[in-house]
Each structure stands twice: as structure tokens, then as C-alpha cells.
Amino acid sequence: MRKGFLAGIVLVLLVSGIFLLGNFIISRSTESPTTPLINKSLALASPVYKISIIDNSTGGDITNNTLLMDNINKTPLISEIIQASGNGTPMIRLGNGSHPRVMIVAGVHGAELPPQIAASNLINHLNGKKINGTIYIIPFAIPRDTATNTRIHNNTDPNRVANIPGIAANTISQTAKSEKVTLLIDCHSTKPHDIPGKNCIIYDPKNPKSFKLAFYINNNTKSPMIKVGNHSGVLSTECNRNNITSVICEVLSPHSKIQPGSDKLTYQYMIAFLNYAGVYSYDN
Numbered sequence: 001m002r003k004g005f006l007a008g009i010v011l012v013l014l015v016s017g018i019f020l021l022g023n024f025i026i027s028r029s030t031e032s033p034t035t036p037l038i039n040k041s042l043a044l045a046s047p048v049y050k051i052s053i054i055d056n057s058t059g060g061d062i063t064n065n066t067l068l069m070d071n072i073n074k075t076p077l078i079s080e081i082i083q084a085s086g087n088g089t090p091m092i093r094l095g096n097g098s099h100p101r102v103m104i105v106a107g108v109h110g111a112e113l114p115p116q117i118a119a120s121n122l123i124n125h126l127n128g129k130k131i132n133g134t135i136y137i138i139p140f141a142i143p144r145d146t147a148t149n150t151r152i153h154n155n156t157d158p159n160r161v162a163n164i165p166g167i168a169a170n171t172i173s174q175t176a177k178s179e180k181v182t183l184l185i186d187c188h189s190t191k192p193h194d195i196p197g198k199n200c201i202i203y204d205p206k207n208p209k210s211f212k213l214a215f216y217i218n219n220n221t222k223s224p225m226i227k228v229g230n231h232s233g234v235l236s237t238e239c240n241r242n243n244i245t246s247v248i249c250e251v252l253s254p255h256s257k258i259q260p261g262s263d264k265l266t267y268q269y270m271i272a273f274l275n276y277a278g279v280y281s282y283d284n
């Protein structure tokens with residue numbers, strides 16, 4: 001009787017062991033990604049972020065940019081994005097996909113470092129925070145150019161070709177459109193004595209909502225407002241044409257360098273933008 005009882009227990013343990021092993025194998029195999037999307041979720045909440053590659057022609061090893069790396073807090077999340085940058089333009093989505101949906105872009109010019117630092121800091125700050133809507137952040141728009149610390153690639157300014165399909169800046173505006181983003185800021189830095197050569201918010205006079213957004217950021221940061229030039233292929237202009245209200249946020253900083261405070265001012269632009277959109281308030 002006792003022998004039979006023990007044998008029964010052994011049998012039950014064996015069967016449940018096989019069952020658990022089977023489950024483990026099944027759950028592992030269903031995790032293998034069939035798309036370039038990477039989903040992460042905390043135990044307590046619905047998915048908190050998703051990283052995707054929106055353009056696989058722009059990849060680069062941005063760890064080669066040592067000044068940038070020295071000024072970024074490489075949390076596990078940022079390390080994941082840095083690694084993804086090797087495959088192309090990384091985009092992180094924070095929030096559950098609800099509206100409003102807004103987008104922050106940095107690094108269209110790879111040698112402009114303050115916006116890329118501020119975007120990384122913002123990602124770290126927002127990770128796990130309550131978001132009333134959805135925030136898309138593209139911290140390194142063209143990793144290849146960030147890796148080599150350049151603003152111009154093949155004699156082409158990436159922010160003058162956003163109207164050409166297949167080009168990185170165009171893909172960004174198309175992604176914003178397809179994700180139903182309604183507001184977008186594109187963050188840059190400008191070297192002294194260049195155009196614009198100062199801290200400023202650049203709006204599109206053809207879109208009154210662009211002026212309104214610029215005015216709000218101006219009010220919160222004291223950076224003056226100026227009108228965008230009549231260039232074709234500017235990402236923010238392309239967005240405004242596609243019904244995505246947009247401004248360019250500039251800080252003064254030499255190319256491939258970090259003017260003290262310039263990354264912090266960019267961060268303030270980003271926070272003001274999120275406040276304007278109503279998706280995040282800094283003190284929640």
C-alpha cells in the first residue's frame with residue numbers, strides 16, 4: 001500500500017515535470033520574433049514600450065560616437081535602443097497606443113548631439129511613467145551619421161530631402177502619418193554664426209497650429225520664435241503639409257560638441273511639448 005502510494009507520487013511528479021517542460025518549450029518558441037518589433041511588459045501593466053526599426057537603410061554603430069556615449073545614461077533600455085540602431089532608425093513607443101499620439105525626433109543631423117542626449121534622457125525619464133496617450137521618440141534618426149559624427153551624407157542634407165520617398169526623413173514623416181500622430185517636434189542644434197545660429201523655435205507660418213505650438217514652447221523656455229525658411233524637404237514642413245502640426249526646436253551648440261546647458265534646454269523643449277499635447281505632466 002505504502003509502496004503504491006510512493007509510486008503514485010513519483011508518477012504525478014514525473015507527469016507534471018514533463019508538462020511544465022513542454023510549456024516552457026512552447027512559451028520560448030512563441031517568443032521568437034516574427035517581426036522586427038520587440039514587445040516588453042512589466043508584470044503590473046499593459047505593454048509599456050515597444051521598439052521598432054522604421055528604416056533599415058540607416059543603421060550604424062553609434063557607440064563609435066564616444067562624446068555622445070560619454071553623455072548618455074546607458075540604462076538597459078537605452079542599451080537596447082543603441083543595439084537596435086545597428087539595424088536602422090530605432091523608434092520607441094511609450095504608452096498603450098491611445099490618443100493623442102505625439103512624436104519627438106532627434107538626430108536627423110547626426111553630429112548634432114544635444115538633442116540626441118536629451119531624447120535619451122527623456123526616454124529614461126518616461127520609462128514606466130503614466131502617459132495619457134502615446135509618445136513616439138526617435139532618438140537617433142540616422143544612426144549611420146551619428147556613428148560618424150556627420151550632418152551631411154553623400155553631399156546631401158538629410159533635412160532637405162524629407163519630400164523624397166525612401167529617404168530617412170520622409171520615412172519618419174510617413175511613419176508619423178500612418179501612426180496617426182498629430183503633433184511632432186524635430187530637435188536640432190545650430191552652430192554659432194550659422195543659420196539660425198541661436199536658440200529658437202521655428203514654426204511654419206502656413207499652419208496656424210504650428211505657430212500656436214511654437215508660442216507655447218517659447219512661453220515655457222524663452223527661446224524666440226522664427227519662421228521656417230522656404231526650403232523644400234524640411235521634415236517639419238513636410239509634416240505640417242501632411243496635417244501633422246510641427247515645429248523645429250534649435251539649441252546653440254557647435255557641431256560634434258555639447259555646449260554646456262544645450263542638452264538641458266532641448267529637454268525643456270521636449271517637456272513643454274508633452275505638456276502642450278497633454279500627454280504627460282512633468283510632476284506626475
Ligand SMILES: [Zn+2]
Nearest residue numbers: 109112188189
Ligand atoms: Zn540640424
